[in-house]
Amino acid sequence: MPMTIALPAEATPPKHKLDLSWPILILFAAVLCVLIILPMSWLLYYSLVDRTGAFTLANFKTLVTDPVFIDPLITTLILAVSSSIICCLAAAPMGWLVARTDMPLRRTVRALVTASFVTPPFLGAIAWELLAAPNSGLLNKTFRAVTGAPQDEHLFNIYSLGGLIFVISCYTFPYVFVLVANALDRIPGDLEDASAILGGRTWTTARRVTVPLAMPALVAGALVAFLQAMTLFGSPAILAIPAGFHTMTTKIWSLFNYPPKPELAAAASIPLLILTVLLLRAEHFILGRRGYSVVGGKQGNPRLVKLEGLKWAALAFVFIVLMCPVFLPYGALLNATFSHVATSFVWFDNFTLHNIYFVFFELSATKLAVKNTFLLGAASATIGTVMALVIAYLTSRRAIAGYRALGFLATAPVAIPGIVLGVGLFLSYARPPLVLYGTLWILLIAFITIALPAAYQQLQSAFRSVHTDIEDASRILGATRLRTLWRITAPLLRTSVIATWCFIFVGVIRELSAAIMLFTSETKVISVLIFDLNESGDLGAISVLGLIMLAITFAVVIAVNRIPGFGETRLRNA
Amino acid sequence: MRKLRFSRRALLKASAAMAAGTFAARANAAEAITPALVEAARKEGKVAFYTAMDLPVAEKFGKAFEAKFPGISVRVERSGSERVFQRVGQEMTSGIHAVDVVNSADAAHFIVWKRNDWLAPYLPEEVARLYPAQYYDPDGFSVTTRVWLSSLGYNTNRVKPEDAPKSFADLLDPKWMGKMVKGHPAYSGTIMTATFQIVRELGWPYLEKLAKQKVMQVQSSTDPPKKLALGERGVMADGNDYNLIQLKEAGQPVEVIYPAEGTPLVTGPTGVFKSAPNPNAARLFHNWLHSLEAQQLLVDFARQHSVHPQVQEKPGVRKLSDIKLWKDDPAGVEKASEEIKARYAQIFKV
Helix, strand or coil: CHHHHHCCHHHCCCCCCCCCHHHHHHHHHHHHHHHHHHHHHHHHHHHCECCCCCECCHHHHHHHHCHHHHHHHHHHHHHHHHHHHHHHHHHHHHHHHHHHECCCCHHHHHHHHHHHHHCCHHHHHHHHHHHHCCCCCHHHHHHHHHHCCCCCCCCCCCCCHHHHHHHHHHHHHHHHHHHHHHHHHHCCHHHHHHHHHCCCCHHHHHHHHHHHHHHHHHHHHHHHHHHHHHHCCHHHHHHHHHHCCCCHHHHHHHCCCCCCCHHHHHHHHHHHHHHHHHHHHHHHHHHHHCCCCCECCCCCCCCCECCHHHHHHHHHHHHHHHHHHHHHHHHHHHHHHCECCCCCCCCHHHECCHHHHHHHHHCCCHHHHHHHHHHHHHHHHHHHHHHHHHHHHHHHCCCCCCHHHHHHHHHHHHHCCHHHHHHHHHHHHCCCCCCCCCCHHHHHHHHHHHHHHHHHHHHHHHHHHECHHHHHHHHHCCCCHHHHHHHHHHHHHHHHHHHHHHHHHHHHHHCCCCHHHHCCHHHCCHHHHHHHHHHCCCHHHHHHHHHHHHHHHHHHHHHHHHCCCCCCCCCCCC | CHHHHHHHHHHHHHHHHHHHHHHHHHCCCCECCCHHHHHHHHHHCEEEEEECCCHHHHHHHHHHHHHHCCCCEEEEEECCHHHHHHHHHHHHHCCCCCCCEEECCCCHHHHHHHHCCCEECCCEHHHHHHCCHHHECCCCCCEEEEEEECCEEEECCCCCCCCCCCCCHHHHCHHHCCCEEECCCCCCHHHHHHHHHHHHHHCHHHHHHHHCCCCEECCCCCHHHHHHHHCCCCEECCCCHHHHHHHHHCCCCEEEECCCCCEEEEEEEEEEECCCCCHHHHHHHHHHHCCHHHHHHHHHCCCCECCCCCCCCCCCCCCHHHCCEECCCHHHHHHHHHHHHHHHHHHHCC
């Protein structure tokens, strides 16, 4: 930036190229207002009024005095902190092993982390019910068969706070892994080489160079994990209710049972909102002090640490971690698909195709739900990526006044539990002038809004690692901001953009909490269908639908990976 | 939301008035399945059936209807009755007319829907001719489609028959601590109806004591029988008897218990919505659902009870006359449901 200022004004090319940054800012700010401010205003309004519409603080008073609300709040905090810590403990070493060591099968590990990321958490929760329900769970059955333990003894009880933390961590750790591994990928080997040349041994280099460079990503990852765990709805709804407790999200959801209490739900969502805003400020503070631009005009390849004899131990650690989100649950779902009784091991005498037949030929909701899901996934991913890209550019380059507000708006939805956003949108768009409830549009708006923060953060951190020197050079040479973006920045960000598209697509497929509020019988998606089936305990049908869901997701991830010219092997952790 | 609702209702009334032009003239006369009705239904080609009955049962009815009337597809919207009620309310007050026919496990819902003027009067000819008068609304707003019980039950692998509980009171024995599963009245109409009767007969103290037994809490009344079959829990503190009977007949290790104090009786009525997007297919489906053919399917496949007097009973289900039954009371449930949900949430923490 200082260089631009230093140049004499005459040096600027005389051609008056149209710079679209202001119209774009206004357009995007307006869109974000419609997506976020409108529903949130309704929520705020509801939190501050009583049934007659008069102003009151009674809702908040209920919130802080009634144990019915205090207990879930405490539970949620324990849940979010524990999950975040577990995610970091598992993901940070894995990210380092995959990005910076010569551990074998690194690409396979990345693919498997992708698999855990695309697995919907509620599906994982149901699969873990099949595995670790205290009496019927496959793992507990195996334990009893092997040890001869009596009928009521069990190794795991998934219907507990510990079980819930475990399952949430299983499907949240990829967020941390992706951030850490990508950051480590981008650290040039030069820096580490320099340390080595100056006499730093492997561990000194790791401690003094690599770890501090990866720190911002890890902190951001811990934060994302915390927020994910706090706002997750599906897994708690499946595991916490049988265990006899509520989290904030399931509590808010239950408040919409007839007779609905939107004012209490609105009030209950405010603490979550405040907490998230504070955490985002903290993240900004940390990253603000330790922001490194590590991609300059020149780059050395990352240097791999030789693990020698430890590499098999490292691989074993990684595969044990990956058992939890991938191998065991997928195995349980496959088993349930072909079994008469969901938690009996399939053998020749109880093998059945009935569940598959039921889902494809008897279940009348299947076709529509699959179609809706696919449509919404593709549309949300495309629109969401474009929006996130533009906003991330504007904010990371501080391209225009008001970029802070824009950045805040784009990250704000992360503070809004999907269920609450769902209600806000419902209240906003079930009335004239814009009646969208009952159409796929309202779900599209919800999915884009929900996907935006993660997409935005992902692209913003990608932008951060591309130094502005290159862009400044382009602008000095006379290119407009848009041209610079298109010719210089975009190619550098291609991988991240594709990753973001996939990220949103699978995010939509995983999404349940807003959809559960916004769907009507004609706009059902697979996640809602699975949730309904879980309510009545139809585990065989769930397994079939869950595998269909995973198949669609994997098909997309693999297809996008293979598009020629998109750097086939570059896409890593979408 | 209140204000919104009134304006919507006005709108609904206006649109309903138009729709009524077609049907109101024959409101009180019983309706047969005529070739004209079938033809009109076929033109619509589809019907949306919202229900709380167990999904395979609902889809079975759907497929049987499709086989009988080719060209009309049935889309089943299955969820717990209280959630169906919430969804219908949410859709209707937003002016979304997606529901054609509803079958609920909470008969109180029809009191509310009738009061809201959401239902269309339509009395199938077979119902008027054969059904006992207490099982249908005289104006044709609803017909009792099915009758079943919220029984107890146990897994025969986990509990010996002689040890199995015989009554609600037995469930309070410390030996069942952590070994029971039950449904939730805020999601399931069967459980709402049953909870109302349990509170009426045994009082809230019974449920307060039950809550101390660390009961596994699921939602739909169709889930406890399935959890029992998996062997996840040994005893079912409420749920429905028909899923247990189906599972038992499929060879699963489950057994029904009709408690000594009395068994909650549940009736599931069906009605056609006034604003049905497929009014003819809705009427055809409603009419067929109460015909001898469908009602026999209810008994033979769904293992429930029919009020159609010509239906043949199928052995394996205990006759209602041989069971000590508690009386159902939709009007009472309608008044008490809000309190039941609130108090239940306090006691059971979810």
